[in-house]
Amino acid sequence: MQPPARLSQRICRIRVSATMQAAAEAARLRAQGVDVVDFGPGEPDYPTPAGIKAAAVRAIEQDFTRYTAAGGTEELREAICRRHAADFGTGYTAPECAVSSGGKHALFNVLQALVDPGEEVVVPVPYWTTFTDIVAYCGGVCTLAHTEERDHFAITAGVLESHISPKTRAVILNSPCNPSGDVISPEEWGRIHRLTSERGVWLITDECYQHLVYDGVPFSAASLPGARENVVVAGSLSKSYAMTGWRIGFVLGPPAVVSAVAKLQSQSTSNPNSIAQKAAVEAMLGPQDFRDQMLSEYRLRRDFALGRLRAMPGVSCHEPKGAFYLYPDIREVLARKRMRDGMEFANELLRRHAVAIVPGEAFGTPGYIRITFAVSMRDLERGLDRFERFISEQAE
Ligand SMILES: Cc1ncc(COP(=O)(O)O)c(C=O)c1O
Structure with missing residues (x-):
């Protein structure tokens, strides 16, 4: 007998989470020995208190x-x-x-x-x-x-x-x-x-x-x-x-x-x-002081990363008032690099410079990308260095 091939309409209506997909791709490359800087997931880089x-x-x-x-x-x-x-x-x-x-x-x-x-x-x-x-x-x-x-x-x-x-x-x-x-x-x-x-x-x-x-x-x-x-x-x-x-x-x-x-x-x-x-x-x-310590550290990282992004040609970025993401507008960069969309941008950035981000398409706003700053200052620095090199490269 043939196995019943059809899945429910309900399950076919949803997609795998875009952020989880980006995290899985970064993990796959890391397992192959690639030194990935992962700006994809929304996850504190601290251990549990x-x-x-x-x-x-x-x-x-x-x-x-x-x-x-x-x-x-x-x-x-x-x-x-x-x-x-x-x-x-x-x-x-x-x-x-x-x-x-x-x-x-x-x-x-x-x-x-x-x-x-x-x-x-x-x-x-x-x-x-x-x-x-x-x-x-x-x-x-x-x-x-x-x-x-x-x-x-x-x-x-x-x-x-x-x-x-x-x-x-x-x-x-x-x-x-x-x-x-x-x-x-x-x-x-x-x-x-x-x-x-x-x-x-x-x-x-x-x-x-x-x-x-x-x-x-x-x-x-x-x-x-x-x-x-x-x-x-x-x-x-x-x-x-x-x-x-x-x-x-x-x-x-x-x-x-x-x-x-x-x-x-x-x-x-x-x-x-x-x-x-x-x-x-x-x-x-229990004690709640951990939350404030994390917050002050995130504020430093936000200000650092925001300053770096704003200095990059074709990138504009507003200051986030909460959470730990930057959401820059990269439409000028996409046009300059003659890229179709944020997906292509994210894939190329990962492939060529081993930096993972999530394209704005996942959040309903193409032309933007999401970068988490809940990563160490060292990763922020080297990830943004690579990012800057990528956006300065000429279109092929
Ligand atoms: C906006 C928002 N809500 C809810 C969650 C759920 O988090 P969790 O299921 O880990 O508690 C997340 C996780 O990224 C989130 O970004």
Whole structure:
């Protein structure tokens, strides 16, 4: 008998994550002995803080190695609520929190819980590449809200408003934004929240980079009056605590949404890793000074890399206000090098100079590229030296 060849329509609607693809290609070259400078992945170059690692070791020694509740332990859910309250003045309690296997998993489950086929989700452009695929996987339809390049891609209520229709179920925002570095101000969050509650749509806020804000104080939309009705937070410990491999994220929101997420996990992944959950309790309740140390180091790297890029002919770059990415406009370079698009640019840069970046096509804005500055100063220097040589080369 022939094996059934057809895959589901659902799985055919999504692509492999562009950032993960770029990381895999860089890893492949590195395995062949190529000295790659990797500006592709969004990942702190720091080890996980010692106290967090020690909590995981204790968890293993104390045999905390069994299944937990599918939505995470009560201890961790309470710890997440306490941390969120201390950082942002919110008042969530454990029944309003579910723990997932990373922030991406949290977002995926939230969208599965909220969006039916044919319903619309508003996503500002440039977007984190995963948003559009997760929406597509639910059968939802992304309505892309283009932000203004001249405003450095600022996300505003004005930009979103005309995209909300009677079919809209949710708006997904990410501030600080990957890739643009935009940070939504508290006042703008107020306007956005008013807009979404008046129109009766969910406001999903991806707080993955929440603590990586270079000027001003980090802010959560969940702290706005009335936010508990329609705001759903998807959070992550990956970037703020250098815990990308541990896979711990969370959802904060109305109990019905949180229970739906836990129900989905009970039938899919079950609980997030039990040892990582113990480590996450320490991350939430232990010393927080690590976050500030990382932030000051990132600020130095951002300023250095920004200065270098701005001095390169044909490259213009705005200053990111948060996260750890630069998002330069390279359209002039593409034209000069007679290159078709950012994909060709990225492939050639990797092939000829062993520098990995992610092309703007992955984020809905061709003509831009994303460069992470969460790499050592040494790698920033040598990677940008190679980058500069590449863009100065004549077209073949
Ligand atoms: C905007 C954004 N949201 C969420 C995530 C998810 O991170 P994780 O699944 O590692 O928690 C990422 C990771 O790169 C991200 O850039």
